[in-house]
Amino acid sequence: MDDALIPEGAKRCAFPIFMIGIIIVGAVLLWGVYAMFLCWFKGLNQTNMNDYYGFALWIWADLAVIAVGGGAFFTGLLKYIFKVDDLKNIINFAVIIGFICYSSALLILAIDIGQPLRGWFIFWHANVHSMLTEVAFCLSCYFAVLTIEFIPNILENRQVNKVPFFHHLAHNMHGVMAVFAATGAFLSFFHQGSLGGVAGVMFGRPFAYREGLLIWPWTFFLFTWSAAAFGPCFTLLVTKITEMITGKKLVGDKTVNLLAKISGWMITTYIIAKIIDTIYWAFVTAPSMGFKLGHFYSNNGFYGYWILITEVILCGVVPGLLLINKSTRENPATRTIAIILGVIGVCLNRWVMVLQIMAVPVLSFDTWALYIPSWQEVATTILPVAYGIILIAVAYRYLPVFPQELELNESADTAAQN
Amino acid sequence: MFPFCFEWAWDIGHSIFFGGFWYAISILGVGMTYCFLKAAYDTVNDKGDSHH
Numbered sequence: 001m002d003d004a005l006i007p008e009g010a011k012r013c014a015f016p017i018f019m020i021g022i023i024i025v026g027a028v029l030l031w032g033v034y035a036m037f038l039c040w041f042k043g044l045n046q047t048n049m050n051d052y053y054g055f056a057l058w059i060w061a062d063l064a065v066i067a068v069g070g071g072a073f074f075t076g077l078l079k080y081i082f083k084v085d086d087l088k089n090i091i092n093f094a095v096i097i098g099f100i101c102y103s104s105a106l107l108i109l110a111i112d113i114g115q116p117l118r119g120w121f122i123f124w125h126a127n128v129h130s131m132l133t134e135v136a137f138c139l140s141c142y143f144a145v146l147t148i149e150f151i152p153n154i155l156e157n158r159q160v161n162k163v164p165f166f167h168h169l170a171h172n173m174h175g176v177m178a179v180f181a182a183t184g185a186f187l188s189f190f191h192q193g194s195l196g197g198v199a200g201v202m203f204g205r206p207f208a209y210r211e212g213l214l215i216w217p218w219t220f221f222l223f224t225w226s227a228a229a230f231g232p233c234f235t236l237l238v239t240k241i242t243e244m245i246t247g248k249k250l251v252g253d254k255t256v257n258l259l260a261k262i263s264g265w266m267i268t269t270y271i272i273a274k275i276i277d278t279i280y281w282a283f284v285t286a287p288s289m290g291f292k293l294g295h296f297y298s299n300n301g302f303y304g305y306w307i308l309i310t311e312v313i314l315c316g317v318v319p320g321l322l323l324i325n326k327s328t329r330e331n332p333a334t335r336t337i338a339i340i341l342g343v344i345g346v347c348l349n350r351w352v353m354v355l356q357i358m359a360v361p362v363l364s365f366d367t368w369a370l371y372i373p374s375w376q377e378v379a380t381t382i383l384p385v386a387y388g389i390i391l392i393a394v395a396y397r398y399l400p401v402f403p404q405e406l407e408l409n410e411s412a413d414t415a416a417q418n
Numbered sequence: 419m420f421p422f423c424f425e426w427a428w429d430i431g432h433s434i435f436f437g438g439f440w441y442a443i444s445i446l447g448v449g450m451t452y453c454f455l456k457a458a459y460d461t462v463n464d465k466g467d468s469h470h
Binding site for chain 2: 165
């Protein structure tokens with residue numbers, strides 16, 4: 001019944017099977033929506049936050065999806081500004097993933113402010129001395145950019161594209177996409193940086209505090225850099241998962257290897273900067289404030305040196321080396337391991353910068369504030385994942401997301417017909 | 419948000435924050451307006467199939 005909407009020549013599963021999948025993931029989505037309404041109507045007593053611990057699990061999720069969603073702005077920058085033409089085969093999907101990540105980030109912020117009807121206060125009554133105001137401004141504007149970048153793909157749906165106005169609109173939007181992509185890269189640079197900047201200026205939290213350049217702490221640059229480095233890993237990972245679920249090759253090896261190579265060099269240069277930053281912080285900044293490194297990684301049941309080694313070495317140095325080395329990059333198994341480690345690495349970095357800084361005691365009589373999230377926090381954190389799966393499923397089914405799909409699966413389809 | 423809002427101050431903070439904000443909004447607005455007008459023009463003039 002929906003055959004007329006499916007891209008011409010593309011093979012998709014039967015509609016009932018598709019709907020069963022949507023209903024299963026939709027149930028998870030509704031669970032998250034229920035938890036979200038509990039947080040809105042009953043308040044923050046639905047969470048396990050307390051006077052010590054002011055960040056819920058969803059704030060980590062917020063920063064993590066923004067970081068992994070960085071693949072959209074960086075791929076857009078490479079494709080439209082630096083004219084890396086091979087990335088045309090993955091740019092649509094990168095934009096969809098970015099759209100999902102940023103809409104999720106805004107949804108999480110709507111949960112976090114408690115009274116979403118007052119969300120507009122941040123624009124009307126803006127505190128211009130706050131980095132979070134800059135984050136909110138840039139995040140909202142960049143989400144508008146991603147929406148604009150997503151629209152042509154929707155307009156290229158087989159039936160929608162038959163309407164002459166929509167056909168011309170999609171064409172014209174493609175024509176000026178470089179302007180939108182440049183605006184997106186500009187906005188993304190500042191909001192990713194500001195998220196890092198927030199941690200870097202916390203004078204009362206020596207775990208996060210960093211020195212820097214003029215008003216910008218080092219973390220400002222590290223956050224932007226890490227998003228550009230690891231974001232493409234997430235794009236490649238979701239592409240791989242989509243290929244596994246659909247049983248089809250969707251993006252050519254040349255494009256995948258190119259993006260993996262760029263990501264590898266970005267990760268390697270980022271992790272060198274991160275190691276320098278960590279050493280300077282551990283041996284200069286923290287001691288100058290009266291702390292030893294061991295203070296941040298001992299006397300508690302969870303945060304040990306393992307988290308630092310995992311983030312920097314296992315999920316930073318290792319994926320960087322695997323992706324810049326031609327033989328490991330072009331081997332599907334080691335490339336997949338590298339992109340999984342990369343995604344874990346950037347999520348772990350955001351965990352450390354959001355949750356560990358709250359847990360570390362800052363006064364001599366304080367103890368570690370370890371916390372276990374409530375089920376409502378877990379549900380609202382899983383909610384964007386379910387929403388993302390549904391949007392990707394619908395987009396894959398009805399939109400021409402992957403320009404190489406037919407070409408890459410032609411021989412397999414012919415063999416199946418014979 | 420606007421200079422006529424009672425909280426507005428003509429200082430460097432407001433100029434940079436809101437200058438950047440409205441600059442970005444303007445680019446997006448002008449860009450989309452151009453696309454809509456051009457699409458309407460192309461439709462009315464029945465321009466042939468345009469591939470991209």
